[in-house]
Amino acid sequence: MTTRAVLILGARSDMAMAMAHRFAKAGHPIQLAARNASTLEAERTDLALRYNVEVTLHEFDVLETAQFEPFIDGLPTLPHIAVSAVGTMGEQSDNESDLAAATRDLRSNFEGPALMLGALANRFAARGAGTLVGISSVAGERGRATNYVYGSAKAGFTAFLSGLRNRLAKEGVHVITVLPGFVATKMTEDLDLPEKLTAQPDEVAEAVHRAVTVGKNVIYVRRIWQLVMLSIRNIPEGVFKKLKI
Amino acid sequence: MKLAGWGRYPTHDVQLRAPRDEAALQTLVAETGAIARGNGRAYGDSALSETNTIHMRHFNRMISFDDKTGVLVAESAVLAGDIIAAFLPHGWFLPVTPGTKFVTLGGMIAADVHGKNHHIDGSFGAFVDWIDVMEPDGTITRCSARRNKALFEWTVGCMGLSGVILRAAVRLRPVESGWIRQQMIPTGDLNETIDTFEAHGDATYSVAWIDCLSKGTQQGRSLVMLGEHAALDDLPRPRRKRPFETKTKRKLSVPFSPPAFFMNGLSVRAFNSLYYWKGTRSAGDSLVDWDSYFYPLDAILNWNRIYGRRGFAQFQCVLPLEASRAGMTALLSAISDAGVGSFLAVLKRMGPQQSRFSFPMEGYTLALDFPVNARTLKLMDRLDAITLDHAGRFYLAKDARMSAETLRKSDPRIEAFLKMRHDKNRAETFASAQSQRLAL
Numbered sequence: 213m214t215t216r217a218v219l220i221l222g223a224r225s226d227m228a229m230a231m232a233h234r235f236a237k238a239g240h241p242i243q244l245a246a247r248n249a250s251t252l253e254a255e256r257t258d259l260a261l262r263y264n265v266e267v268t269l270h271e272f273d274v275l276e277t278a279q280f281e282p283f284i285d286g287l288p289t290l291p292h293i294a295v296s297a298v299g300t301m302g303e304q305s306d307n308e309s310d311l312a313a314a315t316r317d318l319r320s321n322f323e324g325p326a327l328m329l330g331a332l333a334n335r336f337a338a339r340g341a342g343t344l345v346g347i348s349s350v351a352g353e354r355g356r357a358t359n360y361v362y363g364s365a366k367a368g369f370t371a372f373l374s375g376l377r378n379r380l381a382k383e384g385v386h387v388i389t390v391l392p393g394f395v396a397t398k399m400t401e402d403l404d405l406p407e408k409l410t411a412q413p414d415e416v417a418e419a420v421h422r423a424v425t426v427g428k429n430v431i432y433v434r435r436i437w438q439l440v441m442l443s444i445r446n447i448p449e450g451v452f453k454k455l456k457i
Numbered sequence: 458m459k460l461a462g463w464g465r466y467p468t469h470d471v472q473l474r475a476p477r478d479e480a481a482l483q484t485l486v487a488e489t490g491a492i493a494r495g496n497g498r499a500y501g502d503s504a505l506s507e508t509n510t511i512h513m514r515h516f517n518r519m520i521s522f523d524d525k526t527g528v529l530v531a532e533s534a535v536l537a538g539d540i541i542a543a544f545l546p547h548g549w550f551l552p553v554t555p556g557t558k559f560v561t562l563g564g565m566i567a568a569d570v571h572g573k574n575h576h577i578d579g580s581f582g583a584f585v586d587w588i589d590v591m592e593p594d595g596t597i598t599r600c601s602a603r604r605n606k607a608l609f610e611w612t613v614g615c616m617g618l619s620g621v622i623l624r625a626a627v628r629l630r631p632v633e634s635g636w637i638r639q640q641m642i643p644t645g646d647l648n649e650t651i652d653t654f655e656a657h658g659d660a661t662y663s664v665a666w667i668d669c670l671s672k673g674t675q676q677g678r679s680l681v682m683l684g685e686h687a688a689l690d691d692l693p694r695p696r697r698k699r700p701f702e703t704k705t706k707r708k709l710s711v712p713f714s715p716p717a718f719f720m721n722g723l724s725v726r727a728f729n730s731l732y733y734w735k736g737t738r739s740a741g742d743s744l745v746d747w748d749s750y751f752y753p754l755d756a757i758l759n760w761n762r763i764y765g766r767r768g769f770a771q772f773q774c775v776l777p778l779e780a781s782r783a784g785m786t787a788l789l790s791a792i793s794d795a796g797v798g799s800f801l802a803v804l805k806r807m808g809p810q811q812s813r814f815s816f817p818m819e820g821y822t823l824a825l826d827f828p829v830n831a832r833t834l835k836l837m838d839r840l841d842a843i844t845l846d847h848a849g850r851f852y853l854a855k856d857a858r859m860s861a862e863t864l865r866k867s868d869p870r871i872e873a874f875l876k877m878r879h880d881k882n883r884a885e886t887f888a889s890a891q892s893q894r895l896a897l
Contacts, residue, residue, distance in 0.1 A: 258518035262543045398477070 217241040219291035221272060221328060222298030223252060226397035227347065230413035231295055234421045236263035243287055245272035274298045274324030275316075280331045293424060294332045295345040296325040299366075301399055307361035314361050321365035326372040333376055333385060340384040343424050346373045347390045347416075350432070353441050356457060377429060388423050389430045392416050393437040409436060460510065463761050464500040466768030466829045466857055469890050471505055475512035479623070483595035485511050486621060492889040493621045495534055495561030499568065500771040500826075501857025502890035503616055513563060516623060519543065527629040528586060533563025533622045538755075540629070541747070546701045549629035550686070550747070552584035556803075558752050563622040568854035569614030569815035571822075573662035573684065573751075576654075576808040580817050582613035586626035590619070593886035597623060611877050614815030616853050618887050618897060619877060634700035636687040637662070637750040643737040647677025647785055651821070654681065654806040661685050666736070668729045669802035669825060672793045677785065679804060680736035684750060692744070703746035728800055754801075764828040771855035772837050773816075773824035774844040775807055781821040784847030788823060788840055795836045799825035814874050816852040824855065834858060853891065861896040871897075 218235040220228050223244035236242050236259045244252055249269040259267045268288055273279070284290070300320045307314040329344050336342030351359055352366030370389055377387035394400060394410040411419075411433045419433045432438050447455070461468040473494075476482040485491060493511045494504035504510070517534035527549050529540065537551055538558035544550075555570040564570075566588060571580045578584075587601035590612050598620075600609035611619040640660075644650040650665055657663055662684035671678050689697055696702075754760050761769070776784040785804070792798060802825045809819040827833035841863045844851065850867040851859055865871055878884040878897060891897075 254518050254520070257520060261519040261522055262539065264543075264546070 215241065216292035217243055217287075217289050219243040219245060219287065219294040219332075221245045221294065221296045221325070222274065223249075223255075225297050225299075225399070226413040227392070227395055227416050228295070228297035229255060230417035231297065231420055232259060232267075233262075234414075234417035235293070236265045236267070238421065239263070239265060240293070241266040241268075241289075243268050243270055243291060245270040245283070247271070247273050274320050274328065277324065277327050280328050284331060284335060290335055290339065291332075292341065293343045293345065294329065294336075295347070295420065296329055297347045298325045298328075299347065299349075299399075301359070301362050304357075304359050304361060317361050318365045321362060322368040322372070326369055329373070329376065329387075333380060333387075336385040337380055337383045342384075343386045343388065343427075344373075344376065345388045345390060345420055345424065346370075347392065348373065350391045350393050350437060350441050353391070354444055354452070358457075386427055388420070388428060390416070390420055390423070390433070391430065391437065391441075392433045393440075395433070409434065409440070460497075460505055461768065462497060462499045462501050462504065462857065464769045464771060464826070464829075464857055465761055465764075465766075466770055467502055467890070468768075469502065469505045469507050471507050471510045473510045473512055475514055477515045479591070479597065482511065482516075482591060482621065482623075485509060486591060486593065486595055486886060489886050490888050491621075492887060492892075493533075493563065493567075493617045495564035495567075496536060496559055498557055498560045498564060500855045502894065503568075503854060503856075504564075505890040506888060507890065511621065513561070513621075516563075517561075520624065527631060528626050529629055530624065530626045531562055532624050533561060533566075535562045536560065537562070537565065544629055545632070545635055545747070548631055548633065548701070550632045552628060552630045553578060553581040554751055556752065557755055558748075559755065562625055562627065563617075566613055566622055566625060567615065567617045568852075569812065569817075570854070571807065571817050573664045573805065575810075575817055576658060576663065576806045577661060579808060579810055580614070580812075580815055581627075582812065582815065584628045585613065586628060588612055588622055589624040591621040591623055593620070593882045610813045614812055615874070615877075616814075616891070617889065618892055619883055620887065632686045633688045634686065634692055634696075635703045635747045636692060636696070636700070637684045637745045637747060638687045638691055638742065639745045639750060640683040640742050641736060641740050642681040642683070643733070643740050644677075644679045644681055646675060647679075647789065648782065650677050650679040650681060650804065651782060651785075651806075653679075654821075657681075657683055658806070663806060665804040666732070667789075667802045667804045667823070668733050669789060669792045670726050670729050670796070670798040671733075676789055676793070678733060680733065684745075687744060703748065726798060729798060764826070767829045769826045769828050770833070770837065770857045771824060771826045771852075772840055773822060773852040773855040774840070774849045775816065775818055775820050775822040775852070776844065776847045776849040777818060777820040780847035780849070784843065784849060785821060785823060787843045787847070791836065791839050791843060792825070795832065795839075797827055797833050797836055799827055801826060813877075814868075814870055816850065816854070818850070820849070822852075824852075853895075856891065859895065861894065864895050864897075 218240045220232050223246040232242050249271045256267045302313050302317045348370045349366040351363035352370045355363050373389045394405045416433050423431045460471045490508040492506040513534040516532040518532045520530040522529050537560050553572045565581045569580045569582045589599050660683040665679040665681040667679040805822050807817045810817045845866050
């Protein structure tokens with residue numbers, strides 16, 4: 213049992229719920245933040261019954277940046293661990309033609325999560341302790357025709373996390389970047405993903421929990437992604453631009 | 458996608474979908490030919506439908522728990538192991554449990570599972586207060602022994618063929634510790650084994666591992682294992698402060714399927730002799746943690762791979778009390794004559810039970826598994842015939858290969874069951890590969 217609360221931002225997703233379960237299992241009180249938070253009441257009850265921990269629901273919209281500071285003030289306690297599992301993946305074709313759609317993807321994958329973790333970082337730094345976890349994406353490692361709007365937002369988020377980690381390293385605050393690769397979630401339910409490259413949400417949660425416990429910096433969930441991304445990053449641009457991947 | 462049950466036989470090419478809410482589930486049920494699937498622990502084809510297998514994994518939330526009465530309300534895909542993990546630390550255990558904790562609540566109701574306490578407590582259904590069932594037209598009906606009694610009775614033990622189990626209320630059992638006082642009694646032959654069961658009818662838990670390959674005067678030699686939930690006073694002093702804490706063991710795993718010849722008569726015979734010999738040496742009383750006592754096989758992940766790529770089939774029958782000695786002798790003779798034994802043969806005394814379609818009845822049940830091949834399939838047909846000769850019946854949660862004719866001969870309740878199926882469009886709406894094979 214521990215009294216160190218874990219804040220999960222974007223709590224509705226499969227990955228976020230899996231992380232909530234994993235941290236609750238370890239005895240942490242859980243703060244679930246999402247839009248229409250009251251609709252997570254069944255999940256709240258389930259977590260509280262299973263793990264006998266306090267679970268609270270908090271209204272949170274990643275696009276409402278002006279509300280971030282009041283949101284943090286409204287939490288029952290300043291969490292020790294905060295995980296951003298926020299993200300949207302719009303259709304790339306919409307993102308190419310519709311400015312509003314592209315803006316939404318850019319803001320909800322980069323601006324919102326980055327500013328929110330940045331705001332929490334200041335509070336954590338003032339306290340001198342805490343861990344921030346950002347779920348970014350391998351899609352941010354190199355822009356591809358099929359999802360570069362989403363990918364570039366994640367690239368920005370990854371760079372932000374790296375900078376934040378660098379800044380806070382001496383202040384007792386740790387920052388973890390998670391690049392999960394494919395994960396079998398609602399977001400990817402209709403895609404035909406290769407089994408060996410696709411992690412289950414529970415695996416991501418386990419990896420994140422371990423990363424927090426041992427203080428890792430950047431993690432891929434399935435190791436094979438390290439190799440995959442190493443190759444993808446090293447394809448010369450002249451070749452890469454002609455590929456269909 | 459290719460999918461099988463726990464025995465990895467038979468395999469079907471199925472359409473598998475996992476609805477996230479009741480509306481999505483209703484849409485799938487409306488497509489007909491549907492069967493709900495929990496955690497895939499039924500051995501055969503009970504939870505496979507080629508056109509419409511519905512994975513219930515998103516319905517896995519606990520809803521409420523009353524710490525005065527021990528009544529847990531939960532969605533159907535909650536696992537037995539999750540229930541133990543959540544409530545054993547507060548002094549509650551499953552009222553009835555099968556031999557694995559990786560089964561879902563819905564699966565335990567649909568198969569009306571029994572445990573080592575069947576002779577005293579009956580099957581799982583006896584502890585279910587109510588069930589929410591999605592019927593063929595998509596409506597959700599709460600049923601219990603008082604309200605919508607017929608639907609309740611046709612849901613417990615009816616293999617998901619009356620509707621989809623969504624939620625249920627189940628009464629947990631209060632316990633003082635996470636430990637079991639085990640008494641191990643080696644027996645020399647079948648008669649002695651049965652006498653031992655009859656002499657210990659008041660033990661809360663009883664089960665026997667039976668050496669199914671020994672012949673002659675040693676036929677039916679067993680290790681009878683009795684168990685009681687340990688009270689606080691039964692624990693050594695240092696454990697009394699934390700009576701629910703038991704060490705979590707490291708899990709072993711079978712990483713791949715060994716070739717089928719690994720499981721031949723010789724290796725099984727050697728294992729059985731060794732196991733029996735070891736058991737006789739550790740006869741007597743001991744304290745065993747709940748996990749090792751109830752779920753020894755769960756400690757070996759993917760143990761179902763041990764039988765090779767072709768998979769294995771379980772055979773489980775129950776014989777009425779008066780036919781048990783003769784019937785079990787005939788079954789064991791057929792098995793040892795065929796020389797294809799089973800590592801895990803289990804014999805158990807069952808208590809009386811009245812139900813619409815559940816497996817248990819008063820008498821003795823024998824469960825064995827065999828690697829699937831022409832010889833063992835033939836042997837199992839022979840075991841079917843012996844069971845029929847002794848007025849016994851078969852456990853559908855284990856079955857993967859029985860014929861529709863055998864089932865009809867074994868169970869006079871089938872006519873009423875079929876009538877239920879033809880009511881309300883159920884037969885069209887809910888069907889599994891098993892229900893089709895058995896013409897249910």
